[in-house]
Amino acid sequence: MKSPDPARRSETARRAILTAAIDLVGEVGYPKLGIEAIAQAAGVGKQTIYRWWSSKGALLFDAFLTFAGEGEAAALPDTGDLAADLKLVLRATADEFGDPRQDLAMRAMHVEIVNDQALAAEYLERLDGPMRERKAERLRAAVRAGQLAGDVDIEVAVDMIWGPVLNRWLHRTGPLTHEYVDQVVDTALRGLQPR
Amino acid sequence: MKSPDPARRSETARRAILTAAIDLVGEVGYPKLGIEAIAQAAGVGKQTIYRWWSSKGALLFDAFLTFAGEGEAAALPDTGDLAADLKLVLRATADEFGDPRQDLAMRAMHVEIVNDQALAAEYLERLDGPMRERKAERLRAAVRAGQLAGDVDIEVAVDMIWGPVLNRWLHRTGPLTHEYVDQVVDTALRGLQPR
Amino acid sequence: MKSPDPARRSETARRAILTAAIDLVGEVGYPKLGIEAIAQAAGVGKQTIYRWWSSKGALLFDAFLTFAGEGEAAALPDTGDLAADLKLVLRATADEFGDPRQDLAMRAMHVEIVNDQALAAEYLERLDGPMRERKAERLRAAVRAGQLAGDVDIEVAVDMIWGPVLNRWLHRTGPLTHEYVDQVVDTALRGLQPR
Amino acid sequence: MKSPDPARRSETARRAILTAAIDLVGEVGYPKLGIEAIAQAAGVGKQTIYRWWSSKGALLFDAFLTFAGEGEAAALPDTGDLAADLKLVLRATADEFGDPRQDLAMRAMHVEIVNDQALAAEYLERLDGPMRERKAERLRAAVRAGQLAGDVDIEVAVDMIWGPVLNRWLHRTGPLTHEYVDQVVDTALRGLQPR
DNA sequence: ACGTAAGCGAGACGGTACGTCATGTCTTATA
DNA sequence: TATAAGACATGACGTACCGTCTCGCTTACGT
Numbered sequence: 001m002k003s004p005d006p007a008r009r010s011e012t013a014r015r016a017i018l019t020a021a022i023d024l025v026g027e028v029g030y031p032k033l034g035i036e037a038i039a040q041a042a043g044v045g046k047q048t049i050y051r052w053w054s055s056k057g058a059l060l061f062d063a064f065l066t067f068a069g070e071g072e073a074a075a076l077p078d079t080g081d082l083a084a085d086l087k088l089v090l091r092a093t094a095d096e097f098g099d100p101r102q103d104l105a106m107r108a109m110h111v112e113i114v115n116d117q118a119l120a121a122e123y124l125e126r127l128d129g130p131m132r133e134r135k136a137e138r139l140r141a142a143v144r145a146g147q148l149a150g151d152v153d154i155e156v157a158v159d160m161i162w163g164p165v166l167n168r169w170l171h172r173t174g175p176l177t178h179e180y181v182d183q184v185v186d187t188a189l190r191g192l193q194p195r
Numbered sequence: 196m197k198s199p200d201p202a203r204r205s206e207t208a209r210r211a212i213l214t215a216a217i218d219l220v221g222e223v224g225y226p227k228l229g230i231e232a233i234a235q236a237a238g239v240g241k242q243t244i245y246r247w248w249s250s251k252g253a254l255l256f257d258a259f260l261t262f263a264g265e266g267e268a269a270a271l272p273d274t275g276d277l278a279a280d281l282k283l284v285l286r287a288t289a290d291e292f293g294d295p296r297q298d299l300a301m302r303a304m305h306v307e308i309v310n311d312q313a314l315a316a317e318y319l320e321r322l323d324g325p326m327r328e329r330k331a332e333r334l335r336a337a338v339r340a341g342q343l344a345g346d347v348d349i350e351v352a353v354d355m356i357w358g359p360v361l362n363r364w365l366h367r368t369g370p371l372t373h374e375y376v377d378q379v380v381d382t383a384l385r386g387l388q389p390r
Numbered sequence: 391m392k393s394p395d396p397a398r399r400s401e402t403a404r405r406a407i408l409t410a411a412i413d414l415v416g417e418v419g420y421p422k423l424g425i426e427a428i429a430q431a432a433g434v435g436k437q438t439i440y441r442w443w444s445s446k447g448a449l450l451f452d453a454f455l456t457f458a459g460e461g462e463a464a465a466l467p468d469t470g471d472l473a474a475d476l477k478l479v480l481r482a483t484a485d486e487f488g489d490p491r492q493d494l495a496m497r498a499m500h501v502e503i504v505n506d507q508a509l510a511a512e513y514l515e516r517l518d519g520p521m522r523e524r525k526a527e528r529l530r531a532a533v534r535a536g537q538l539a540g541d542v543d544i545e546v547a548v549d550m551i552w553g554p555v556l557n558r559w560l561h562r563t564g565p566l567t568h569e570y571v572d573q574v575v576d577t578a579l580r581g582l583q584p585r
Numbered sequence: 586m587k588s589p590d591p592a593r594r595s596e597t598a599r600r601a602i603l604t605a606a607i608d609l610v611g612e613v614g615y616p617k618l619g620i621e622a623i624a625q626a627a628g629v630g631k632q633t634i635y636r637w638w639s640s641k642g643a644l645l646f647d648a649f650l651t652f653a654g655e656g657e658a659a660a661l662p663d664t665g666d667l668a669a670d671l672k673l674v675l676r677a678t679a680d681e682f683g684d685p686r687q688d689l690a691m692r693a694m695h696v697e698i699v700n701d702q703a704l705a706a707e708y709l710e711r712l713d714g715p716m717r718e719r720k721a722e723r724l725r726a727a728v729r730a731g732q733l734a735g736d737v738d739i740e741v742a743v744d745m746i747w748g749p750v751l752n753r754w755l756h757r758t759g760p761l762t763h764e765y766v767d768q769v770v771d772t773a774l775r776g777l778q779p780r
Numbered sequence: 781a782c783g784t785a786a787g788c789g790a791g792a793c794g795g796t797a798c799g800t801c802a803t804g805t806c807t808t809a810t811a
Numbered sequence: 812t813a814t815a816a817g818a819c820a821t822g823a824c825g826t827a828c829c830g831t832c833t834c835g836c837t838t839a840c841g842t
Contacts, residue, residue: 004787008786010787010838013789034829046790048789050830113367115225115226117367123366128366155369156359160355163354168358170309180351187348187351187352187355199817200816203816203819230799232797239819242819243818243820245799246818246819394812398814403814425803435814436816436817437804437815438814440805501700504756513756542772546772554749556752557744557752561698562698563709574745581776589792593790598792620823629794630792630794631794631795
């Protein structure tokens with residue numbers, strides 16, 4: 001019983017596999033994605049995949065972490081106008097969801113999370129957590145600026161703003177338009193009760 | 196090219212299949228659920244499944260519709276106290292999600308919806324739609340009672356109340372406690388901005 | 391447990407089934423012949439086939455008996471020239487085997503005989519037996535005419551004349567030409583040893 | 586489009602499959618023989634069978650070639666007494682046909698040949714051909730020794746001696762006794778006409 | 781520097797489940 | 812009650828992938 005030596009790992013193969021995984025999931029969708037096809041597309045032996053990843057989910061997941069981690073690490077914009085800043089961010093998110101390839105790939109990851117508790121935990125820690133922290137930080141700044149009530153639970157606030165958007169996309173409850181996200185932001189900030 | 200004659204369909208077989216599907220998905224989870232196992236458990240030939248359902252998703256889905264449709268058709272409670280009514284309903288929902296068997300089964304259905312546009316549409320029309328209408332109706336009653344602002348978009352309001360709860364369950368963003376749902380209701384009603 | 395009443399049997403259905411069986415076996419060959427296809431082609435319910443025949447072989451077999459029995463019951467020609475008479479008959483047989491439809495159908499029957507002892511027995515009694523008797527009778531006439539040795543075993547003689555032809559056809563050992571059957575007749579009559 | 590690499594083929598699996606095929610066909614007979622059962626008995630995945638053989642017939646056939654090819658390659662006996670030599674060989678053949686296991690297995694192969702032209706051709710080339718050559722060679726030796734007429738067509742002669750025996754076995758026209766084969770030999774050599 | 785031990789591409793292996801097909805039985809309605 | 816129609820339970824078919832394994836090959840150390 002021996003485990004592979006990370007020092008000797010081929011970075012070429014690793015990138016090829018992750019890239020192929022993302023590409024394929026965007027082409028055929030998650031349920032039809034197969035390890036054999038990934039290996040083929042990456043020009044790699046199956047064993048090289050099994051050596052380094054424990055499951056299709058873990059692989060796909062790693063692919064996301066890798067490519068997402070490369071891109072966005074920046075804080076959310078803070079122009080002083082909270083509503084405008086949130087709308088800007090959410091509209092961008094909605095647009096990403098609109099791109100068919102990203103749509104398929106992200107659905108894949110979410111399915112994996114829905115079904116696998118361990119991946120969900122890792123997702124929380126490595127992707128959702130940091131992202132959420134940036135969202136929370138922006139809201140805290142708003143609190144400090146007196147634009148948000150001080151006694152609001154920040155976690156709940158984040159959920160109430162981003163939750164509806166994620167949901168609408170994932171469950172296709174309706175079109176994910178800019179108008180919709182604007183309304184969500186406005187309503188969340190203002191509350192439902194009459195003033 | 197001939198298609199099966201619904202008039203000759205065996206109701207016995209149909210019920211056995213739907214029941215077995217729900218039972219099995221609650222036992223082994225969606226990804227390990229197989230047509231062969233369902234047929235076996237239902238004491239039915241595979242062909243009888245393939246004759247009447249086009250996919251595993253469609254079957255599972257039909258099972259949900261069947262058993263859900265039998266149960267709940269009632270309106271949401273209206274005691275006059277909107278917040279209390281919403282908390283009651285959402286706590287019940289949270290409790291359902293907490294039951295491991297229902298948890299697994301509902302995750303299965305949601306995964307299916309996430310991946311299959313056609314099923315998503317049917318889900319919207321037959322399960323989510325009616326349910327949503329009852330939620331909307333309760334909120335409209337609140338508007339009439341002066342407890343909710345008249346200019347709030349009811350769709351957005353529903354999303355803002357139920358969305359966070361569904362999300363937290365599906366993505367395991369955190370524990371789905373009664374405290375959490377209470378806070379969601381309070382925050383949604385009150386809004387995030389300082390008064 | 392009751393058995394069907396032959397008195398009520400539909401002659402129409404019976405003929406349609408037998409005809410369809412022969413036709414189909416000539417089209418698709420024996421291994422691809424199915425009960426369902428026969429029923430379909432005959433415009434008959436499957437049960438009607440299962441009611442009256444115990445197996446695909448028995449049905450096919452019955453079809454042969456029926457149509458063969460109707461056709462040939464005549465004695466072999468006896469012009470006084472034994473060799474010429476035999477060549478005439480064998481050439482006709484070779485020609486029958488050459489017709490693709492008859493070829494396929496007869497192969498079907500022979501396969502059935504090879505595999506099923508009971509059918510083999512019935513074949514011997516009802517088809518091969520009578521045919522063989524006519525062949526033997528022709529040879530006996532030749533003995534009486536002094537054209538054949540009196541101490542030859544007629545059974546063996548029949549086998550030696552017809553056997554090679556049947557074999558060459560069934561196993562495709564070589565082309566079944568008129569020349570070949572002529573040579574078989576000549577050689578069988580003359581013997582292999584030098585005179 | 587990729588085809589299997591013969592270099593990597595597992596000899597263990599190959600032998601196990603061929604052996605299992607022969608064993609099973611001897612137990613259940615050809616029509617009830619299934620690929621699934623062979624795979625099971627050989628302790629092999631079905632795909633391993635499908636990878637290397639194109640059909641049940643081809644497999645069975647290969648099994649015969651393999652095991653037959655291992656055994657008999659020797660020439661027919663030549664003691665100088667043609668009739669005695671032939672009787673010896675034919676009696677042995679009759680005995681083989683009498684062994685139930687060999688009987689079933691050989692029937693299987695013959696059915697396959699009857700139904701499949703391609704297999705028939707391979708059979709002719711690889712099994713029947715060489716065997717036939719040995720038979721022909723024995724007869725040619727007899728011609729040289731003056732025991733057989735020089736103008737006899739050897740092919741026809743072989744058919745006339747071995748054909749009746751093969752036929753009687755295959756079609757169960759009668760018991761395949763030593764007496765019968767003796768008579769065939771005698772009659773074939775002597776001819777049917779009076780001397 | 782060079783043998784050796786690892787990762788690598790390739791792909792055969794024993795399996796499992798797939799979705800299709802044919803079998804033979806059972807049910808229903810028609811005549 | 813025999814029939815045409817066809818749904819049913821059963822189970823084999825041939826396919827597609829699974830995850831493991833064994834091959835040579837190449838690459839990078841450790842002596």
